[in-house]
Amino acid sequence: MTEGGDAVRPGPGPWRPATVREVWRATPSTVGLRLEVPGRVPHRPGQHYVVRLTAEDGYTASRSYSVASAPDDALLELLVERLPDGEVSSYLAEAVEVGDELEVRGPIGGWFVWDGPGRAVGIGGGTGVVPLVAMLRWARGHPELVPPGRLQLLAAARTAESLPYGAELAAYGARLVLSREASAAGRPAGRVQAEDLVRLVAPDTTYYVCGSAAFAERVSGLLVGLGVEASAVRVERFGPSG
Amino acid sequence: MAQRGFLGRRRPPRDDLPPGQYDTGEDFPVLTAEVTPVIDPERWSMSVDGLVANPTTWSWAELHALPESTYAGPIHCVTTWSKFGTTFAGVSLDLLLDAAGPLPSATHVLATSTTGYTTNLPLDHLRGGQAWVAWTYDGKPLPRDHGGPARLLVPHLYFWKSAKWVTRLTLLDHDQPGFWEVNGYLNLGDPWREQRYTGD
Numbered sequence: 236m237t238e239g240g241d242a243v244r245p246g247p248g249p250w251r252p253a254t255v256r257e258v259w260r261a262t263p264s265t266v267g268l269r270l271e272v273p274g275r276v277p278h279r280p281g282q283h284y285v286v287r288l289t290a291e292d293g294y295t296a297s298r299s300y301s302v303a304s305a306p307d308d309a310l311l312e313l314l315v316e317r318l319p320d321g322e323v324s325s326y327l328a329e330a331v332e333v334g335d336e337l338e339v340r341g342p343i344g345g346w347f348v349w350d351g352p353g354r355a356v357g358i359g360g361g362t363g364v365v366p367l368v369a370m371l372r373w374a375r376g377h378p379e380l381v382p383p384g385r386l387q388l389l390a391a392a393r394t395a396e397s398l399p400y401g402a403e404l405a406a407y408g409a410r411l412v413l414s415r416e417a418s419a420a421g422r423p424a425g426r427v428q429a430e431d432l433v434r435l436v437a438p439d440t441t442y443y444v445c446g447s448a449a450f451a452e453r454v455s456g457l458l459v460g461l462g463v464e465a466s467a468v469r470v471e472r473f474g475p476s477g
Numbered sequence: 478m479a480q481r482g483f484l485g486r487r488r489p490p491r492d493d494l495p496p497g498q499y500d501t502g503e504d505f506p507v508l509t510a511e512v513t514p515v516i517d518p519e520r521w522s523m524s525v526d527g528l529v530a531n532p533t534t535w536s537w538a539e540l541h542a543l544p545e546s547t548y549a550g551p552i553h554c555v556t557t558w559s560k561f562g563t564t565f566a567g568v569s570l571d572l573l574l575d576a577a578g579p580l581p582s583a584t585h586v587l588a589t590s591t592t593g594y595t596t597n598l599p600l601d602h603l604r605g606g607q608a609w610v611a612w613t614y615d616g617k618p619l620p621r622d623h624g625g626p627a628r629l630l631v632p633h634l635y636f637w638k639s640a641k642w643v644t645r646l647t648l649l650d651h652d653q654p655g656f657w658e659v660n661g662y663l664n665l666g667d668p669w670r671e672q673r674y675t676g677d
């Protein structure tokens with residue numbers, strides 16, 4: 236699988252200042268941030284950035300955040316879920332205001348990326364949809380490069396209200412899988428099942444699975460159970476284990 | 478540049494935290510780009526081949542018959558977490574390398590996992606009590622998502638070098654980039670020199 240990525244690409248370069256241009260509450264527990272990052276290198280859909288926070292005395296904390304925006308967006312869009320006691324996420328989701336400056340480094344990652352033209356299926360749980368949204372926006376913006384149907388999506392969350400980018404994903408035709416309620420398309424409440432995935436399985440497809448470690452484990456296991464080659468599945472795990 | 482009002486949730490400062498790392502405390506994040514494989518130890522084996530006098534393969538039972546050796550200390554992930562007070566047990570790579578007998582021309586090692594994941598290391602970073610094939614973590618069998626049944630353990634380098642589900646070490650007379658080394662991380666990955674990304 237070493238040949239799966241591209242040739243060595245330029246690194247993420249130095250830490251860069253990022254000015255917050257937009258802040259909005261995307262779902263009850265997530266906040267969207269749009270950042271202006273002068274001089275940044277364009278990312279590929281699926282890549283992430285590291286955000287660094289510095290205290291007055293020089294103490295720093297940094298965490299990784301996937302990019303939701305398409306590469307040709309003038310701003311860099313992140314979506315952060317506020318975790319109880321989260322050192323970085325609670326600051327980003329509660330304290331950051333328009334006009335603030337952060338520091339970022341990226342783009343990072345050469346494996347969990349898709350910008351066509353091969354067939355791809357993206358399966359995201361909760362904030363795990365973020366890198367898939369970058370792929371979706373890229374596909375939508377470049378119909379000449381990405382024929383319809385080339386990117387299929389499944390997005391999972393507890394409820395429609397808690398799913399970031401739910402409306403945008405649904406408009407693109409993503410299958411919504413809600414564990415606590417029926418979806419608008421009529422899928423009954425329940426976790427992702429093999430039958431949700433079987434309709435997405437096709438030859439010559441790369442699968443992008445993103446979410447908590449538990450979600451990634453479950454979905455990748457289901458895919459392999461459906462006969463998908465493990466080497467066709469690329470996984471991004473956001474959280475701690477367990 | 479400081480962020481207004483950011484205090485951080487600090488743990489007591491410690492000298493053994495490399496630059497840019499934070500102490501993850503009890504958490505042990507899982508970072509893998511692949512599907513976690515299901516591996517039957519009875520069908521798993523560990524090989525040392527390439528530029529060696531005696532290419533050797535050990536079964537699970539044969540490896541466990543060797544003297545066990547323990548690592549206790551920190552591990553450092555390139556995504557900026559470090560975890561202190563970990564304990565891994567397995568077999569020292571010195572034993573496996575000595576049995577296989579590296580040829581004088583061998584300078585580098587390519588580690589390969591059952592999944593096809595690869596990572597490259599200079600041979601001298603694997604000798605002298607610096608590296609293990611580990612099968613327990615905190616006294617229990619290594620969980621599958623952390624590389625069980627057995628992983629490479631090279632705790633003085635960033636943890637992507639500690640290939641999960643390792644099955645083979647190939648000695649080479651040149652350096653050959655592995656999976657992450659092709660996909661954006663640096664070749665050696667020394668946390669004390671913050672060798673994270675291509676270009677650092």
Ligand SMILES: Cc1cc2nc3c(=O)[nH]c(=O)nc-3n(C[C@H](O)[C@H](O)[C@H](O)COP(=O)(O)OP(=O)(O)OC[C@H]3O[C@@H](n4cnc5c(N)ncnc54)[C@H](O)[C@@H]3O)c2cc1C
Binds near residue numbers: 316323366
């Ligand atoms: C490649 C990559 C991309 C990521 N992309 C995103 C993204 O787009 N949006 C996003 O919100 N996060 C994303 N994350 C997760 C993010 O990097 C942080 O781990 C997360 O924001 C928590 O950081 P914190 O400092 O707030 O929490 P910490 O202070 O590190 O942890 C606080 C508590 O929360 C728990 N915890 C930590 N992380 C998670 C998690 N992800 N889920 C549940 N519990 C957790 C810890 O066990 C701990 O108890 C990504 C992670 C990676 C590795």
